[in-house]
Amino acid sequence: MEANSLIQKPKKQKLNEEQGIDGNRKCFGNLPEVLLRHILSFLPIKDAVKTSVLSKRWEFLWTSNPNLDFGEHLAGKRMLLMNFVERVLYLRDSSDIKEFVLDFDVQFDASRVQSWITAAVRCNVQILSIHIRDLRGQFSLPRCVFTCETLTSLVLAMPCILKIPPIICFSNLKVLSIKNVTFSDDYTTQQLFSGLQVLEVLYLMECRWGCLKVLKISAPKLHSLTITEANMGKRNEEYCEGLSDCDDHRDFEGCRITIFGANIKCFFYMGEFFNEYRFYNSFSLERAKIDVTQSSDSYCDKRRRQVAYRMLKVLRGLANVKDLRLYQFADGVLTYAPELLPTMPIFKNLKYLELEWGDINSKALLKILQNSPNLEKLKFSEIDECFDYDKDDILLDPMPPCFLSSLEDIEVGNYDGLETELAAVKILLKNAIALDEMVITFKEYNAGNFEMQEKLYKQLIDFPIGSQNCKIILKLAFLEHVLFRKAFNSCFF
Structure with missing residues (x-):
């Protein structure tokens, strides 16, 4: 027998819940359950679910994960992903949800998406982000979203006509971001933007106001407002054709949006002024950035004058600003209406x-x-x-x-x-x-x-x-x- 065969190799130390690496230190599995759940909250939900196979103790730790992000980063077929979402929500316990993110191609499964959102609201969700693609026509969010008392941040990104319920009460909503949404109903839209009593940050990204002619945004605690208008592209020619020969540019197309916010400090606008914006009592404004884009060279003179008129309307509301940034064509458009320059604030x-x-x-x-x-x-x-x-x-x-x-x-x-x-x-x-x-x-x-x-x-x-x-x-x-x-x-x- 060879000498080497007489030498016993040390057994590999087994790492489990009972023993540490050197036998003296407590291993990861012996940490308090509260701390383990906290650690899992930093993992993507798919990875958190995988920890259930580690041992009996880990099997259901993930079910109280407060952060549920079902987004594009989840690789796999669409139906498998949707089934995964439903399984997670079904197995999850009744603990509160801090952040709930959905990023899906809805196609014909709007009702399933609505049920997921309802489940999140029932778990006292604080941050709700809904990114929906491949959606046409109307879409209704569950009514419970608009009366959720725990909601502090709401993101809605969906290319659709959004149906809004008549009863709205965002008692704790501080951040609201709306993108690609078309508003069509005067009453409910006005109810939405008049019930933002504690809102601090508002993003309106490429929204369309449909047939709305007048809108008032009232948020007494609002301090930051960002508006980007949808790029109309080739529709500029049609837009110019709709302009009358009247010198009063207020009668042209678009929505007149009045912003009531005595505490607004920051304002950012990017677009082509297809709508008219006015500030009321904006005495606290400190920083403003205006980025006037121009998607077409086919602007008619009336359209240029309209942009100049609306640009000046915004500047009048920024009379108290301390930091002003004018990008792209912002200062140049004013030259198309020289008679307005004497009214510069x-x-x-x-x-x-x-x-x-x-x-x-x-x-x-x-x-x-x-x-x-x-x-x-x-x-x-x-x-x-x-x-x-x-x-x-x-x-x-x-x-x-x-x-x-x-x-x-x-x-x-x-x-x-x-x-x-x-x-x-x-x-x-x-x-x-x-x-x-x-x-x-x-x-x-x-x-x-x-x-x-x-x-x-x-x-x-x-x-x-x-x-x-x-x-x-x-x-x-x-x-x-x-x-x-x-x-x-x-x-x-």
Whole structure:
């Protein structure tokens, strides 16, 4: 017999609920049941269910999991997934549900989905997210959803006409997000948006208001509102045909939406102003971002004027804003209705103004600057190339008061080295006599173009600068070269 055969190999230590790895420490299975259930709550529901095969003790621990996410991440055939949902809900105990997420292609199984939602509400659900696809026509949520006292967050994303019950009472709902929903009934829709007494955050994403002409959103505790309008695409031509020859743009198509919210602090809008928005008593607004998209080049003049009119309506409601960001065509659309510019509100509290496409030659932009007497920082994500640099001495006439007293920082992004951009920088440096700093950031593909950077440096040396204390910073791909006004004779490149 070989010697090796006489050597007994140590038995592998069995890991179970009774013994730890070294025989002294308690193993994972001996943790208190409350703690085990808490740990399982962080697992995806499919993985939590799999733990039932570990031992008798683990068999039903998952049944009290408070987080049930049945979404796209669950791999498998559709019917198997639906059966899995029903089995989980059937075997689950009666403990409360914290978060319930459904993300399914409904097809012909709307009644099953409704029963699942009802089961979640009966378990005092707090966060309910319903994402439904492949749905046409009308869809009714269980009535119990609209009277659920434990619900704090509700997300509805469904391309359908939503039927709303007449009785609505969201006593604890703080976050509401609605996407792709079409509202068709005046009374119930108004009931929904008038019964949000404790709502703090509201998202209206690509919703359609059907035949509704007037809507009031009343939420006394609302502090954040986000609205994105559906992209109409080719429907712009039909939309233009529906506009009358009347100069009163209020009679055009769309819904007039009035927002009552004395505590709103943040507002974000993106779309083409197919509807009209007005703020009432929005004295607390601090931050606003308006992103005016344009899906078609076939806009008629009446449509452009309509957008300008509705844009100005929104700006009037933002008179107390401190941080204003205008993206894409937001400032440009106002030029289509120059007669409206004298009615531009005074932004007495505005400290920060950001523009994605800044056209220094724009009368609308100049009017906004003139009506922002306390502006401290002005940022151009990119300066528009339509600047007429042969007439730069006329552009800031009359001079915006903030250029003389409060405007301390100007930032120009995506600098490309064009003459039009350089002229814009020149006019800004010349007229902003209170300026402390100007930051110019080159486009990424110009970061290594040292010839262009040196050319800009030499041009800046000869520019008349209104502020004697102005510091110019050129950002060159992870590097910063700081040029002080008194140091222009030295080259830092």
